[in-house]
Amino acid sequence: MPQSQKAGADRLGFADFPLEDSLSILESGDASTVEKKAAMASIGRKRNSHLKPILIKYTGDRNPEIAMQAIRGLLVFRRDPDIREYLVALYNHPNDMIRDVVRQEIHSADETETRSGAHADSPDFMKDVVVHGDVQEILKHTPGESVHLTFTSPPYYNARDYSIYKNYQEYLDFLDGVFYEVHRVTKEGRFFILNTSPVIVPRAGRKYASRRYPVPFDLHARIANMGWEFIDDIIWAKPEKSAKNRVAGFEVNRKPLTYKANARTEYVMVYRKKSYKLIDWNLRQYARDTIVQSLVSDDFERSNVWNIAPVTDRVHSAVFPLRLCDQVISLYSFVGDLVFDPFAGSGTLGKAAIRADRHFFLTEINADYIARVRQNLGGAFGFDRTIKFMGADEFREEAGKCQ
Numbered sequence: 001m002p003q004s005q006k007a008g009a010d011r012l013g014f015a016d017f018p019l020e021d022s023l024s025i026l027e028s029g030d031a032s033t034v035e036k037k038a039a040m041a042s043i044g045r046k047r048n049s050h051l052k053p054i055l056i057k058y059t060g061d062r063n064p065e066i067a068m069q070a071i072r073g074l075l076v077f078r079r080d081p082d083i084r085e086y087l088v089a090l091y092n093h094p095n096d097m098i099r100d101v102v103r104q105e106i107h108s109a110d111e112t113e114t115r116s117g118a119h120a121d122s123p124d125f126m127k128d129v130v131v132h133g134d135v136q137e138i139l140k141h142t143p144g145e146s147v148h149l150t151f152t153s154p155p156y157y158n159a160r161d162y163s164i165y166k167n168y169q170e171y172l173d174f175l176d177g178v179f180y181e182v183h184r185v186t187k188e189g190r191f192f193i194l195n196t197s198p199v200i201v202p203r204a205g206r207k208y209a210s211r212r213y214p215v216p217f218d219l220h221a222r223i224a225n226m227g228w229e230f231i232d233d234i235i236w237a238k239p240e241k242s243a244k245n246r247v248a249g250f251e252v253n254r255k256p257l258t259y260k261a262n263a264r265t266e267y268v269m270v271y272r273k274k275s276y277k278l279i280d281w282n283l284r285q286y287a288r289d290t291i292v293q294s295l296v297s298d299d300f301e302r303s304n305v306w307n308i309a310p311v312t313d314r315v316h317s318a319v320f321p322l323r324l325c326d327q328v329i330s331l332y333s334f335v336g337d338l339v340f341d342p343f344a345g346s347g348t349l350g351k352a353a354i355r356a357d358r359h360f361f362l363t364e365i366n367a368d369y370i371a372r373v374r375q376n377l378g379g380a381f382g383f384d385r386t387i388k389f390m391g392a393d394e395f396r397e398e399a400g401k402c403q
């Protein structure tokens with residue numbers, strides 16, 4: 001919208017009309033949405049309880065912007081039990097923005113504003129713990145709302161040897177089950193950050209084509225449907241030379257349609273556990289000192305393109321660069337929080353957690369990688385932390401003691 005038009009619309013938004021004028025604008029076939037919204041807002045601003053039936057009538061307007069404005073007018077009367085009941089019924093409104101506004105407003109009216117401490121805490125038996133086993137089994141015994149942040153890079157379908165699935169569907173279903181449980185164990189309004197990229201499965205022979213599976217895109221709808229709110233798509237960009245060369249043939253023949261780009265990016269998808277509480281509520285759950293200690297230093301990444309070189313490890317073939325974990329932890333958690341990696345591999349997230357004064361909870365199925373975690377997080381790292389390594393059975397027992 002041009003600046004002058006916007007200023008006009010803003011002025012209109014605060015205009016007070018006589019009731020009859022508002023009603024005729026709302027019923028006029030010629031009035032624009034901006035004019036109708038202004039008329040509706042003007043009725044709402046009267047805060048006159050006699051006008052409740054009019055506000056109720058327009059909550060059913062087919063234009064969601066008018067309906068939203070009517071609802072905002074009605075929210076003034078939310079302490080009136082009948083109006084509250086009416087608003088609660090709008091929890092199922094077909095428009096998602098309206099649903100969210102109503103739920104958030106009703107919840108914030110109910111919410112106690114005091115800090116309970118429970119949100120900032122996590123169970124002691126999970127702090128600085130590495131569990132060797134299948135994460136699907138371990139999550140069954142992990143208490144709900146115990147984790148502040150999950151950052152993970154799941155197995156790359158069948159592109160590496162360490163995990164093999166019957167087919168792509170089975171792979172997606174497996175991740176679906178894990179992320180559903182991650183949602184359960186995550187605290188209200190906290191973050192789940194997922195690093196994936198499309199995966200290439202090599203061709204079966206010269207006669208056949210290789211296949212590229214769009215993992216982040218196939219996972220996104222599933223993740224959003226299980227109650228994670230999409231927040232950001234961060235691109236992890238690697239130097240050109242680190243990409244597998246897929247253009248060699250094209251370089252020579254230059255024939256259209258045969259082009260395949262060298263992939264030097266991965267996705268770091270940011271999700272938040274859906275909550276009608278705002279981020280401010282999360283912040284209020286921490287002591288002031290904790291917030292001050294957790295403030296992010298000035299060299300933080302401003303854009304959604306994070307240029308970070310990949311790293312190699314002599315034991316594990318696909319490890320996180322420590323810098324990637326450092327950035328995620330500092331931007332999405334507080335000092336003392338519990339961060340979780342269900343597919344821990346060599347334990348890079350644990351290392352970053354220690355450096356940033358957070359606790360970690362790691363699960364990994366492969367015994368060789370567990371041994372690598374021991375080396376990586378051992379005393380040589382120079383931090384004084386007691387780290388507990390256990391199997392899935394021991395974890396189940398520990399969890400049982402805390403019920």
Ligand SMILES: C[S@@+](CC[C@H](N)C(=O)[O-])C[C@H]1O[C@@H](n2cnc3c(N)ncnc32)[C@H](O)[C@@H]1O
Pocket residue numbers: 133134135136152153154155156162163316318319320321342343344345346347348349363364365366369
């Ligand atoms: C991409 S790697 C993660 C590497 C890790 N980010 C790091 O920095 O070392 C994925 C890991 O998931 C592990 N994994 C696969 N299936 C698993 C399961 N069901 N439970 C736990 N870990 C599993 C694999 O053994 C592998 O180490």
